[in-house]
Amino acid sequence: MEAIAPRIDAEACQGCGACVALCPSGVLAFAGGRLVARQTGCIGCGHCEAVCPAGAVTLPGDDWAASFSTIAPTGQIVPPGGFSPAMLVDLLRSRRSCRRYTGEAVPGPMLEDLVRAAVTAPSGTNSQAWTFTVLTSRAAVMSLGEAVAEFFRRVNALAARPYVRKGLALIGRRELADYYRDHYPSVAAALAEWDRDRTDRLFHGATAAVVIGSRPGASCPAEDALLAAQNMLLAAHTMGLGTCLIGYAVEALRHDRRVAAAIGLPKGEAVHAVVALGRPDVEFLRPTGRRRPLVRYKTA
Numbered sequence: 001m002e003a004i005a006p007r008i009d010a011e012a013c014q015g016c017g018a019c020v021a022l023c024p025s026g027v028l029a030f031a032g033g034r035l036v037a038r039q040t041g042c043i044g045c046g047h048c049e050a051v052c053p054a055g056a057v058t059l060p061g062d063d064w065a066a067s068f069s070t071i072a073p074t075g076q077i078v079p080p081g082g083f084s085p086a087m088l089v090d091l092l093r094s095r096r097s098c099r100r101y102t103g104e105a106v107p108g109p110m111l112e113d114l115v116r117a118a119v120t121a122p123s124g125t126n127s128q129a130w131t132f133t134v135l136t137s138r139a140a141v142m143s144l145g146e147a148v149a150e151f152f153r154r155v156n157a158l159a160a161r162p163y164v165r166k167g168l169a170l171i172g173r174r175e176l177a178d179y180y181r182d183h184y185p186s187v188a189a190a191l192a193e194w195d196r197d198r199t200d201r202l203f204h205g206a207t208a209a210v211v212i213g214s215r216p217g218a219s220c221p222a223e224d225a226l227l228a229a230q231n232m233l234l235a236a237h238t239m240g241l242g243t244c245l246i247g248y249a250v251e252a253l254r255h256d257r258r259v260a261a262a263i264g265l266p267k268g269e270a271v272h273a274v275v276a277l278g279r280p281d282v283e284f285l286r287p288t289g290r291r292r293p294l295v296r297y298k299t300a
């Protein structure tokens with residue numbers, strides 16, 4: 001990543017020190033009564049700019065997530081306590097995985113806005129090293145679907161051989177045996193339906209998809225990508241779209257270069273999530289389905 005450093009307008013600075021107190025990297029300080037910025041170590045989080053009452057500190061570059069085209073955010077900050085928790089919980093509980101789509105295409109600008117919503121997520125050391133490969137048409141989704149199906153044909157052919165499963169288990173590698181037990185039958189059935197009439201048990205007929213990955217070098221690439229994915233799922237719901245995470249596609253993209261190459265992913269780019277998208281052809285009438293988790297409280 002290029003070195004970033006906050007710019008200071010010495011005339012405008014009121015010397016309040018809010019930016020100095022907030023900078024997570026200790027880049028800002030007062031020297032001789034003037035605010036100064038070290039030229040190294042800045043992670044570009046923009047907290048200095050966001051907190052300055054005088055607009056005296058700015059980060060170079062645009063805030064890419066500021067300009068949506070299909071939605072019109074006010075740009076106002078919602079302070080802590082300034083949004084209805086009830087509405088938020090209603091939204092969280094209303095997002096469900098969608099496995100029926102109308103077939104209508106998702107407009108390109110909406111897909112771009114979903115990426116903008118995604119990148120408002122936090123990322124480890126603000127690395128923002130996520131990547132988004134946007135499949136904008138049903139044909140593009142089907143094409144990835146075919147590459148994923150080909151991968152699982154090979155996996156199922158291997159898993160169907162008892163001596164391979166047992167041999168691997170003997171050397172402590174139980175993945176194939178576990179796969180055979182947990183996934184083989186449903187994958188075989190899905191492949192048979194795909195081959196018969198293109199019934200799409202993988203992407204469920206979605207008309208767009210986003211593969212979320214990361215470039216090398218991020219400190220927490222998987223966490224960053226999954227947080228971005230959750231933002232995308234929620235934003236999509238508010239925009240009238242259905243979504244579904246597709247773990248099977250992630251597996252194929254991770255384990256087979258041919259699948260990754262089919263959507264143009266360069267070597268070294270990791271894949272963390274695949275989000276199927278489309279206009280939903282299902283209406284959920286009530287929220288259901290969450291079990292009590294294991295929660296521990298420590299009071300001292």
Ligand SMILES: Cc1cc2nc3c(=O)[nH]c(=O)nc-3n(C[C@H](O)[C@H](O)[C@H](O)COP(=O)(O)O)c2cc1C
Nearest residue numbers: 095096097098099202204244245246247248249289
């Ligand atoms: C990491 C992950 C992978 C998933 N993979 C698939 C998948 O391959 N196919 C699918 O239909 N649903 C998939 N799902 C959706 C889950 O089945 C779904 O989230 C879960 O049943 C809860 O339902 P809800 O999302 O409607 O609340 C996946 C979800 C997650 C979090």
